[in-house]
Amino acid sequence: MKALHCLSYGEPPELRIVETVEPAPGPGEALIAVEAVGIGGFDAVLLGGRYQERPEPPFVPGRELAGRVLAVGEGGDPALIGMRVAAISFKGALAERAVARCDHCLATPPDMDPATAASILSAYATSLYALETCGRMTAGETVLVLGGAGTVGAAAIDIARGLGGRVVAAASTTEKLEFCRSRGAELAVDYGDPHWRRAMTERLGGGIDLVVDPVGGTLSEPAFRSLAPGGRHLVVGFAAGEIPRIPLNLPLLKRASIVGVDWGGFMQTEPAANRALLDRLRDLFDSGTLRPVQPTVHPLSALIPLLDGFRNRRIVGKPVIQPDFGTAASARSIGKQQCGAGHERD
Ligand SMILES: NC(=O)c1ccc[n+]([C@@H]2O[C@H](COP(=O)([O-])OP(=O)(O)OC[C@H]3O[C@@H](n4cnc5c(N)ncnc54)[C@H](OP(=O)(O)O)[C@@H]3O)[C@@H](O)[C@H]2O)c1
Incomplete structure (x- = not known):
């Protein structure tokens, strides 16, 4: 599968699309076909090397994603297979496939589009x-x-x-x-x-x-x-x-x-309480109580401008990347691309 790798931290970080091995879902994990990835201030801080955790490069950036569950590992919830979920992947989201703990997945309402799903969790x-x-x-x-x-x-x-x-x-x-x-x-x-x-x-x-x-x-x-x-x-x-x-x-x-x-x-140490929290969240979406903002949708090549926008406080609302590995791959190096991000104010 194709994935984005962070090769070194920086502003901008060095990023490259690579061909890599598809992750296998471990115990309690789900394998997800990624449809959209939410980008936030956290990604700008992490990839800039300014976060308290510094994963050893190369690593797959992005944590928040939406997609369809393809398989679950041992002990994972089989009911999730085939479902569309919003999920947090601590192993990286900007790839064709990602893994996340089943108990970190929220089955998304049927009428919620993948970009919105990637922006909410x-x-x-x-x-x-x-x-x-x-x-x-x-x-x-x-x-x-x-x-x-x-x-x-x-x-x-x-x-x-x-x-x-x-x-x-x-x-x-x-x-x-x-x-x-x-x-x-x-x-x-x-x-x-x-x-x-x-x-x-x-x-x-x-x-x-x-x-x-x-x-x-x-x-x-x-x-x-x-x-x-x-x-x-x-x-x-x-x-x-x-x-x-x-x-x-x-x-x-x-x-x-x-x-x-x-x-x-909380989600890591209190899984049962977190499950109850996610169920409550789903109820609030289903009842129409919550009205998430429609995110702006960008190609993979917009990642660097988006990170820059967060650093400079220019982002209003929530941007989401719909990874287009097929087309962006031809450029090879995301970090060297220049691409405006339409959601930013001047
Ligand atoms: N505790 C948790 O469980 C948890 C979960 C998620 C996120 N977080 C943390 O919450 C914080 C906000 O996350 P977020 O995703 O909401 O970030 P975000 O989308 O970038 O929003 C942060 C807001 O902070 C304001 N801000 C003020 N000074 C800033 C500066 N020097 N650089 C950037 N923004 C500045 C900006 O609004 P103005 O320009 O209007 O001031 C900006 O809209 C981060 O530190 C993140 O790590 C914590």
Whole structure:
């Protein structure tokens, strides 16, 4: 089969299409014919060599995929064979075939196209895990979503709205703020304004119950300070690159909590609870409660511009690659191709 290999880290990384051996599904794993691969800020950080884990090159990039299950390994769920799934592959997704643990697969609704399916799993499972499991969110609560036009942020807006919350989103540009409003945010705040917190609380007329924070940096402390008593600040990630330090007198004075959210750790160590989470997610999709954003779809040759777009905060919404190994293979080196990505703003 054909696969993309990362040969060395960098900005851009060195990438090449190779002919390689099809992976065999191990115990509890599914072999999946890949139809689409979601790309996110995580891929930009990992392939740039800036992530805490650094797989030894060569390796297959991409983690989030959609496709059809071809086979399962020993102990894997045979009911998955033939099904369309969204899945997380820790062994790499940008290949004609990929393997993922059966319990990391979500059977996708029949009317969901592969591109949308490849865009939902990580962001929606993380956001549902954050808000319901970690944050104990209830209907009527007010949720502030930082980085609301990012992958996790956009899903968190949808989940918070779907769970009956009042959603405030914060982002950095007019276009991103408009996107947040279109996703269901009642209020969208530009956190490039140094007085954004005051402007937000004045317009809201009250405090925040939950903060979904996939950004970190200088935004976390003012967001935490916006919490009402009993509030929960959900630490999801550090897209800004800087890990903030919150003085511990703040949780005491605010009677508010800082809660760590690690869906990756949860899915690996608590498979039964993760299965229940994925079933709940599927119910929310089936009932029409959630309305995932339509992703932008790109060929494999757009990977480098997409990674660049994430690094430079130009991406709005979620891009997905539909791997076209047959045609892209002629160019051999993805890294040397120049290809515009239509979804990026100038
Ligand atoms: N804990 C978990 O289980 C879990 C699961 C999935 C992802 N994550 C983490 O969550 C974070 C966000 O992931 P994502 O997929 O939502 O990323 P994303 O799509 O790139 O969105 C991140 C957002 O952060 C904002 N941002 C602020 N400063 C930035 C900077 N210097 N560089 C890039 N973005 C910046 C951008 O919005 P503005 O331009 O509007 O500020 C951007 O839209 C990552 O750290 C990821 O590793 C954690």
